[in-house]
Amino acid sequence: MQTVLRSATLATAMAALALTGIAMAPSANATTVPCSADPTGNYWGLCDRYTDDGDSGGVSGSVELGESGDYDTNISNYFDAKGEHVYLFNEGMNRTLHFRVYWKDSAGRIHTAVDTSIAPNGPSKDYDLSLAEGVQVGIDIRSNATGRVALNSLRA
DSSP: OHHHHHHHHHHHHHHHHHHHTOOOOOGGGEEEEOOSEEEOTTEEEEEEEESOSSSTTOBEEEEEEEETTOOSOEEEEEEETTTTEEEEEEESOSSOEEEEEEEEOTTSOEEEEEEEEEOTTOOOEEEEOOOOTTOEEEEEEEETTTEEEEEEEEEO
16 A cells, blocks of 8 residues: 555655656656654655666655555655755645755765755745765654654765
8 A cells, every 4th residue: 555655645746846847756766665764653654766867876765754544645855866956745744744854974974954844734845955976865754743754875
């Protein structure tokens, strides 16, 4: 059921981006991978990586958060390595969620690129980042109630 939901959620996100004229990696290139952190309780997380995204050496990816039994939500944090864009959605979850994008420098220090919250059914947000080629990138979504879903194996 989560695969059906992931496809529906990703298709919704891609359709929304298509309407704005923003390119996104096709879902055919997605590989579902274990999340670096998983949510708690009645919530699930799904993490995908896109290694064939048109950015040589870059790795795009997404994290999605959902509530068991609720298939009408679109809660996602998508990092597009080609162009270094981030797209954030909180459509349908009945709580404010916190979204973060971070990167690790060559000395291993973690830096925050995006740190924002989106209210329930709040407007989606997107950011155009400027990251050094090849740096490790992580993305997450969290709240006190849901816990955290994260993926930290992406690359600019």
